[in-house]
Amino acid sequence: MTTHTALIVDDEPDIRDLLEITLTRMGIKTLTAQDLTSAFKLLEQHTPQLCLTDMNLPDGNGIELVQWIQQHRPDTPVAVITAYGNMDTAIESLKAGAFDFVSKPVELSRLRELVNSALKLAKPGANNDDTADEPGLLLGNSAQIKKLRNQTRKLARSQAPVFISGESGSGKELVARMIHLQGPRSDKPFVAVNCGAIPSELMESEFFGHKKGSFTGAVENKDGLFRSADGGTLFLDEVADLPLAMQVKLLRAIQEKVVRPVGDTKELPVDIRLLSATHKNLAELVQEGSFRQDLFYRINVIELAVPPLRDRKDDIALLANHILERIAREYECDTATLTQDAIDRLKEHDFPGNVRELENILERAFTLCDAEKISASDLHLGNGLPTEAGNSNDGATASASPALVPEGDIDLEGYLESIERQAIEKALEATRWNKTAAAKKLGISFRALRYRLKKLGME
Incomplete structure (x- = not known):
């Protein structure tokens, strides 16, 4: 059985003792240091699987240690111990590359969760550089997609909130899933929600849950999205669509790591990794006053940009074949393939709808083509969409059309x-x-x- 080793760096003997006792009881060997100088000496002699460091040290601060480990021991996750309520320091440490943070006074249950998550990253193969370019769910061989895969792999090792920017249909939720699947929370739920699809009057209940009888229609208790994602990842898509009143409540839930279901008097702890996305420019919305600056600061600790499809056209053929194979499996048909002129035509297209538009084009072409080959003409990209049947000059069709239109709401x-x-x-x-x-x-x-x-x- 492999024994893990942790480096504890803190100038307060009582804190060092508390951390050492807790980790020893978890079966983890400990090395302790009271300042940066001692920590660096230990790191030259040992390769711990985890480092816990205080932010304020006699000869420097924890950020320096985080940066050194990022450069020289990138496989060692570092968690920073911050003063209570000092979110600015916590965010600074996450941006520097810290795995996570814990506030003083240290809650032992929170500490154990953090340690267990960190040690999952220390398993053999958890950060194998040989797999950095494996496509996984992010298909493509372009420089842009390889860079994106590498970024998601690195971000998966952190617990920092990530803001995923990109155009509609570019694959932001797919990127979020990759971050989740490659991280220590992969065996826990991944919960995705489109913030723009929830009616404003139901938002609090959807996010935080409710007690039975708390309002008309609340016929049973409901956990809500935060508690459904407990231990895992919560992905907030189109986060820019949240109303200001809900932004305040969301910020508190993120910072305090607690939620209060509608109709309940108790706050319930939650442990989630937060990922968010929107196709809108959040910085501009902050300037306009329609998005809270403090929430923007909290969710945008690290920004990850997803490239539009038109910037990685070399990936189109690979993506198209993958999509066609999936469609064929889904509808239990023989797979169709693209002719070279079809691939060339797709590469000429600007794809304002990105990968989602490519999927729609191929699904339509797949169902309409007669042969096993899809040619450029089958894509119907020349003059827009195919002519609708209702536009036919056939007199019989035209005269029959009005009879198909029903009266009233439908x-x-x-x-x-x-x-x-x-x-x-x-x-x-x-x-x-x-x-x-x-x-x-x-x-x-x-x-x-x-x-x-x-x-x-x-x-």
């Missing part, structure tokens, strides 16, 4: 699906459930029919 998507379902059922019945003949009767490819049957749950 669920348009459901209504269109019901029409599509009826047309497919009629074609299948007319051809005695011969799918090839039914597809021909409907004027679509066999693959398109398979896709629609799967999508509509008609298999």
